[in-house]
Amino acid sequence: MKCSFCGYEFNETNTAGCKSCPLQANCGKIKCPHCGFEMPQENLLWKWFRRRRRGAGAGRRHGQRKKVYTDALPLSQLEAGKEAVVCYIDTGNKSTLNKIMALGILPGVRVTMIQKFPTFVFQVGNTRVTADEQLVNTIMVQKD
């Protein structure tokens, strides 16, 4: 969502600003991680309205996923020995995204699962990567 104060766009699930607050679970407000401004959570009606509006002008926006992946699954569910193509990286955490990119894991790249226990080992292009479940879960792939 977009902060109505500073215009910063962020993921609603990112509660970085709320860490120290004891009431963080159900206060009904969202704090912008950029400027700290608190906004009420969007209600369903407004969300529906915004979606409609955005849908009408979607052509203007770059980078929005054109394809809809219906059968994408997290890489952690790929059986050992099977191959798949990375569709997207499903994370709101910037540092996690950077880590994954640094390993050369990007949409369109082929991955082959080598081993799943005790830790995931998989082949990406010419590199072999080992990572834990948390990270592997954010990589969404599609079997062909």
Place this chain on the structure above:
Amino acid sequence: MSGSMSPDSQLIQYDETIEKALNNIAKLLKARYNFSKRMIALLLLQEDDEITKMAKIREADFPQIFSIIQQTKSKYKDPLRYVITLQCRQRSDQILAGVITDSKKETQLQSWLDQISINPFTGIPILLLVLYFGLYKFVGQFGAGTLVDLIEGNLFENYINPWVNQVTAKLIPWPSIQTLIAFDYGIITLGLRYAVAIILPIVATFFLAFSLLEDSGYLPRLALLVDRLFKKIGLNGRAVIPITLGFGCDTMATLVSRTLETKRERVIATLLLALAIPCSAQLGVIMALLSANPASLGIWAGFVIMIFLLVGYLAAQLMPGEKPAFYMEMPPLRLPKLSNILEKTLSRVQWYFLEIIPFFILASVLIWIGKITGLFDAIINGAAPLMYALGLPSEAAEVFLFGFFRRDYGAAGLYDLQDSLTGVQLVVAAATLTLFVPCIAQFAIMVKERGWKTGLAIACFVFVIAFLCGIILNLLLTSLGVTL
């Protein structure tokens, strides 16, 4: 980018929006940088911390630049860094497609070795073998045993120390200054001897074994095999490096723990190293004391491992901060090159020495102060009730105190006491010594690496836990009527 073609033709063209933003930012950049303006603009768009900080200070028009970045950002759903990397990737794929053909070069043996080293059923026995031969046999027995005996027992005890003692006794008339330089706790006879005769061989053999493991590509495999276990104690597989280093020298391992990613992991690793990982000098003494009786060795090992896991588990639960993430690139197994290994070992030993020698000199000075002011005697007297609670004679306090400053001396003290101690007392003393902060050098490095507050807090915690566990072990063993 190669010089043969003009740089412009080599540029990657990004999409319209990014190109426009790049041009606009580049126009606003006024200060001089070591890179081209386009490069700086690209890094700014990707929100590179360092460049953003630099630009904030040096650019008068930074607010405008910032608004361009925000505008560009709002046009994409994903972070710009991701968008830019994707477009780079597409371009590089295009270039590579024309010039590269893929061929599998891996031999049968290589892929077989690869397989068995990461499969848990074969990998864990291999891991244990590597640790046994590489760490215990080579570093523990050859380095910490044979080589230390040779350099310390022969060279220093028989030749250098007597000579230094004689010379200082002749040249310096004041006894208090004499003891600062020579004799039992002098800068040369203790500080330098400790560094050259005890630490050098251990560290050199350790770094040699470590470089071998590193260059063969085995370390990531080791890390992936232990990751699950290490997650339980709040660390990730990468921490296997400092933790195994700890068995060589905890001081060095504490230094190396700076390679861990988050502050939380660094603190947990420092704590565990200080508490439950015995260094090779401690291991040597404890093996010598307890190996006569396998049962006591077993109790000691079991108790220390339990404390390690328990404290690690609790630390993982209680410490605030980000949970560790594990990811590593896994290089293929390779035959290491001897020249590389030797060079690496040499430069590491050199680095280590420069970092560590001041602390050993500091330690001898502190001991000297403690001795001449009578502070040590006061501490030893004051610690008598603590020793009583451990079920140990009051002389054992000296072992603990000097063990902290000079491990070999503490060990020797325990040897002297050995005959008057029962099996249970020996196990309790050994376990408490293991848990105790190993030496003053490690304490100094803890403070240096983690800061005063954290360093001191860890030391206090370790001190309390070590004696508490010793007391509990003593109560357990005596109330169960165990005789060893």
